[in-house]
Amino acid sequence: MQTPETAESSQTPVVKATDKGKNVVQENQPQQQSVSVASLSVQQLQxxxxxxxxxQYGGPPQTTFTYSKPYTKRIDSLRMPLGYQPPKFQQFDGKGNPKQHIAHFVETCENAGSRGYQLVRQFVRSLKGNAFEWYTDLEPEVIDRWEQLEKEFLNRFYSTRRTVSMMELTNTKQRKGELVIDYINRWRALSLDCKDRLTELSAVEMCTQGMH
Incomplete structure (x- = not known):
């Protein structure tokens, strides 16, 4: 078992968050891909x-603490109709039927005089809970059409999507011979479909407990 000083000085795979929210492994030497949990300090694992x-759990990016709107500057610059008053929307919290929510939202907007691109700016008013958190976690300035936002929303919340229970997530363990980074990424992919939202601290603890 290496000491923390020895482990820190060795070249180990490191997970880095890219600007697209994906994870990549930086490998210094090919032969060190098979690093075991025992060769890492507790702090390195965490x-x-x-x-x-x-x-994915709402932790702020290390480079900025500011919020950026997920739609483009073109959408942001659009003016609402003269005299437009935002209606009271039914709010969606991540549960229920997302297609029905879209139908209610579009109908409410059109009755109030807004349509098309204007729906993009109004959609956040109809979200709360997990759905609102999903919206705020979207990449900045990636949405430029209502159809694009609708597709992203349905892909995330459509009722036929497989959901992972807390029990399944808790029972997910590192497989024999599985690299640490492969286990972490597999666990993270499962947690994205968990019906119960975890805090970042809880997620780290649960993932760590599944290692051997």
């Missing part, structure tokens, strides 16, 4: 896991 899942 840092590796935290960096991998920070974005």
């Amino acid at each position: 840092d590796m896991i935290a960096n991998s899942i920070r974005a």
Whole structure:
């Protein structure tokens, strides 16, 4: 078992968050891909896991604490109709039927005099809970059409999507011979479909407990 000083000086795979929210492995030497948990310090393991899942659990990016709107500047510059008053929307919290929510939202907007691109700016008013958190975690300035936002929303919340229970997530363990980074990424992918939202701290602890 290496000491923390020895482990820190060795070249180990490191998970880094890219500007697209994905995780990549930086490998210094090919033969060190098979690093075991025993060769890493507790702090290194926790840092590796935290960096991998920070974005999905609402942790602020390390470079900025500011919020950026997910739609383009073109959408942001559009003016609402003269005299437009935002209607009271039914709010969606991540549960229920997302297609029905879209239908209610579009109908409410059109009755109030807004349509098309204007729906993009109004959509956030109809979200709360997990759905609102999903919206705020979208990449900045990636949405330029209502159809694009609608597709992203349905892909995330459509009722036929497989959901992962907390029990399944808790029972997900590192497989024999599985690399640490592969286990972390597999666990993270499962956690994205978990019906119960975890805090970043809880996610790190649960993922760590599944290692051997």
